[in-house]
Amino acid sequence: MSGLFSAAYLRQIGWDVDIYERSREPLVGRGAGITTHPELLEALESCGAGTRDLGVEVEKRVTINQAGCVIGEKSLRQILTSWDRLQYLLQQNVPAEHYHLGCAFERVEQDGSGVRVHFADGLSESADILIGGDGIRSGVRAQVAPDVQPIYAGYYIWRGAPNEADLAPETLQSIFPYFTFFLPECQQVIGYPIAGLNNELAPGRRRYNLIWYRVGDADVLKNMCVDEAGHQHYYSVPPPLIRKALVAEMRADAAKIMPPVFLDALNKIAHPFFTPIYDFTSPSFVFGRTVLVGDAASSARPHMGFGVAKAGGDALALAQALRDHDDIDAALTQYDAARMPIGNRIVLHGRKLGTHLGVNLKTEEDRKMWELLQDYRAMMDWIAVPNFLAA
Numbered sequence: 001m002s003g004l005f006s007a008a009y010l011r012q013i014g015w016d017v018d019i020y021e022r023s024r025e026p027l028v029g030r031g032a033g034i035t036t037h038p039e040l041l042e043a044l045e046s047c048g049a050g051t052r053d054l055g056v057e058v059e060k061r062v063t064i065n066q067a068g069c070v071i072g073e074k075s076l077r078q079i080l081t082s083w084d085r086l087q088y089l090l091q092q093n094v095p096a097e098h099y100h101l102g103c104a105f106e107r108v109e110q111d112g113s114g115v116r117v118h119f120a121d122g123l124s125e126s127a128d129i130l131i132g133g134d135g136i137r138s139g140v141r142a143q144v145a146p147d148v149q150p151i152y153a154g155y156y157i158w159r160g161a162p163n164e165a166d167l168a169p170e171t172l173q174s175i176f177p178y179f180t181f182f183l184p185e186c187q188q189v190i191g192y193p194i195a196g197l198n199n200e201l202a203p204g205r206r207r208y209n210l211i212w213y214r215v216g217d218a219d220v221l222k223n224m225c226v227d228e229a230g231h232q233h234y235y236s237v238p239p240p241l242i243r244k245a246l247v248a249e250m251r252a253d254a255a256k257i258m259p260p261v262f263l264d265a266l267n268k269i270a271h272p273f274f275t276p277i278y279d280f281t282s283p284s285f286v287f288g289r290t291v292l293v294g295d296a297a298s299s300a301r302p303h304m305g306f307g308v309a310k311a312g313g314d315a316l317a318l319a320q321a322l323r324d325h326d327d328i329d330a331a332l333t334q335y336d337a338a339r340m341p342i343g344n345r346i347v348l349h350g351r352k353l354g355t356h357l358g359v360n361l362k363t364e365e366d367r368k369m370w371e372l373l374q375d376y377r378a379m380m381d382w383i384a385v386p387n388f389l390a391a
């Protein structure tokens with residue numbers, strides 16, 4: 001997303017931009033739900049990608065108890081979309097001849113006035129700037145700032161997106177149309193409707209994005225990261241390789257605590273997968289002529305659902321700085337000064353919301369925030385809402 005946003009904004013000010021994507025296949029049918037905010041919608045419009053058929057609109061949030069009864073409501077219109085819909089809209093906005101699949105970044109050389117970038121298949125290219133928009137495990141960042149590492153939050157999520165058509169009538173009626181919370185102690189279950197495969201928005205053809213936050217320390221995570229063949233992974237396990245016994249254990253745990261409607265949605269996910277939650281901010285977003293944007297530069301815990309809007313904001317700030325300065329290095333200094341503090345602020349806010357899960361509450365402020373968020377009304381006010389921008 002951040003690479004595509006960068007290409008769009010830079011092309012608007014007359015730069016030549018090429019995108020090199022590691023995946024050999026088009027990035028369709030991937031990723032799960034994405035909450036949108038006005039900041040993201042504005043970024044999509046201003047970069048030229050637009051917001052057509054973006055997703056499913058919900059009118060309110062509800063919180064349910066273990067019996068499935070609604071215990072709280074809050075009116076909040078939001079469009080829920082998916083990673084692949086956003087990726088599609090952004091990619092359509094870049095000429096096909098400048099978008100190169102199957103090009104995995106390997107290393108960059110820089111001499112103060114430009115970069116030479118080498119890719120895994122032997123291709124290399126020269127440019128004025130390299131923009132690393134290659135996500136939280138950025139290979140670009142690993143070269144220019146190897147000490148900057150994502151930090152495990154002490155919790156992870158199970159997730160998946162069952163088809164609307166597979167859900168029970170009770171599930172469709174009670175939770176499917178809304179942004180729904182179930183909040184047992186030290187856990188969060190959140191669900192909302194998203195488009196179906198191929199961005200199907202018609203009733204009956206959509207999907208339900210289900211997320212279950214659970215606490216697990218580094219040892220628990222390490223054990224979860226052993227795959228079906230006994231191979232140890234380090235950050236997470238590709239969904240098809242997740243141990244069947246782990247999935248069965250998760251389903252058994254869910255049966256003990258989840259309201260029947262959420263359990264129905266979970267049971268309809270054919271291949272649930274887990275994502276450990278990490279965050280970090282790079283102390284600088286600029287290393288010579290190599291620039292970091294999006295999750296490569298800083299990545300917050302996903303409680304605000306602001307990552308893609310942040311990616312768009314980084315890209316816009318970079319283009320504005322390059323527009324405003326004849327000197328590229330001065331422009332990059334301005335970009336760094338403008339975006340690094342914002343990235344950090346978003347990360348800190350994510351940690352604040354993460355206190356709900358009760359992990360590593362170190363300060364009095366953490367404990368107060370934890371206490372505040374034990375009230376489901378506060379969770380409906382704060383989760384997936386960019387209200388921290390006003391602070």
Ligand SMILES: Cc1cc2nc3c(=O)[nH]c(=O)nc-3n(C[C@H](O)[C@H](O)[C@H](O)COP(=O)(O)OP(=O)(O)OC[C@H]3O[C@@H](n4cnc5c(N)ncnc54)[C@H](O)[C@@H]3O)c2cc1C
Nearest residue numbers: 001002022034035104105134135294295302305306307308
């Ligand atoms: C559980 C969860 C829920 C989230 N929910 C939301 C939400 O509701 N709303 C929201 O806005 N954000 C959400 N986010 C965050 C959002 O997904 C990210 O912030 C966003 O995808 C970051 O975009 P990016 O382009 O920086 O990185 P990515 O989307 O990770 O893209 C990086 C790209 O770089 C490519 N790449 C990687 N390595 C290489 C290489 N060596 N060479 C070439 N290409 C490479 C990858 O294939 C990929 O296409 C969520 C994140 C998580 C984990």
